Amino acid sequence: MSGLVLRLAGPLQSWGERSAFLLDRDTAPFPTRSAMIGMFAAAEGVPRHDTAALERYEDLEFTVRVDRPGTRLVDYHTAGGGKPRDETAATSGGSNKGAAVITHRHYLTDAVFVVAVTGPDTTTDHIAQALHQPHWAPYLGRRSCVPDEPLLLRTRADDPAAELLHHVPLSPDPARPAPHDGTVPIAFLRERPPLSAQDEADVVTVQDVPRSFDPHGRRHDRRRLHRTVEHLPARLAASPHALHDRLIDYATKETAA
Template sequence: MTGLIMRLAGPLQSWGERSAFSAERDTALFPTRSALIGMFAAAEGIPRHDTAALQRYAALEFTIRIDRPGVSLVDYHTVGGGQAKDKTAATSGGSRKGAAVVTRRHYLADAVFVIAITGPRKDTARVADALHQPHWAPYLGRRACPPDEPLLLRTDAADPVGELLHHVPLSPDLARRAPQNGIVLATFLWERARHQAPTSADTLTVQDVPHSFAPHSRSHGKRRLHRTEEKLPATLADSPLSLHRRLVDYATKEGPS
């Protein structure tokens, strides 16, 4: 089992969890499994209606390190309006009211997530190749949310989770959260309970396992996540170099970790 390491950062992110096209377009507080698999499928050029193709991602496991949770932002948004009924936007039910469709879209501003993707080498290598030369460009939940660079930090990590715990550079602002004895705390989200479900872990239930991305028949299943606070070495954040320089140096390091 090998894996990838991705860093999802940008001015805005939005990871819809419950809402379809409705008045309130929500966001989860972290990248969802559905959104990550959707990003990979888009990079590989898989159309939304190809439900069977989603099985190729079933063996992938995601571990998320929350470097910066971001700030909630709500955008008042209108679609259509001021035109004849047959030329205006359709509602989620398919009807056209001839008036503007009003929505409130929720975002995470200035958030940063580093994600370890673990799975069979044939699967992680295929995803890595697609992300290097994507068929459709990746975005952070919505097309209006482009990612910062570097997006893909490593494609050949022998122990992706170990990289998150010991090697991937941290933002300096995380180190400012009362480091003690050379240690800083970071929130992790695990798909599998680490070390046999530690008692300190919170358990979350989310409905973000994609069964279908087809526009008129989207469906998702549930999964459980385990949230822990992990002790990381403060040296991951304490450096005279800029964070971008450290990320580029880490991403261009030769050979597997």
């Protein structure tokens, strides 16, 4: 098995975890498994009602590196106001609301995550091809959240999780502590206990394993995540003016042995 390395960055991201169709629409502080699989399925052209197609993603394992956690933003959002009743938003019963729909939508601003995706070569190869030529464009949790480039940093990486530890350039973060002893502390989220974490992992439970994306029957199961702080080489930290060149260099060249 090998895998992919993706960089999720942009002005806005929103990784809804518990609040589909509610008036207060939250965001998790990191990319959810549901959102990542939804991105891959959309790129491959899988319809939302094709629940059986989700089985192809069950063997994927995700490791998330938090380069920059971002700042939470809440948007006061309205839709459908100032129109005749029959032109306002529809209700689940088939009528119309007759007034504007008001929601509070949560976003992460200026966040950066690097994600290692490990799985069978046939699966990750199809995902990589789809991300290069997507059926439906990828987005960072919501359609309004457009990803920066480069999105796909590496395909067929022998050990994608190790790439996050040793090779992928770190995006700058003004809030990050200065390097100490040649290392910088970076948060990670893993689906299995790390073997070499310097600090003991915190275990968190999230309900983001997609079983159906059907709008009339969304279903998600729980999974456990292991959150650690890893001390990465300070040489990975890129300055703002050099970051893009370093990312392009990493994406286009094989990592030195």
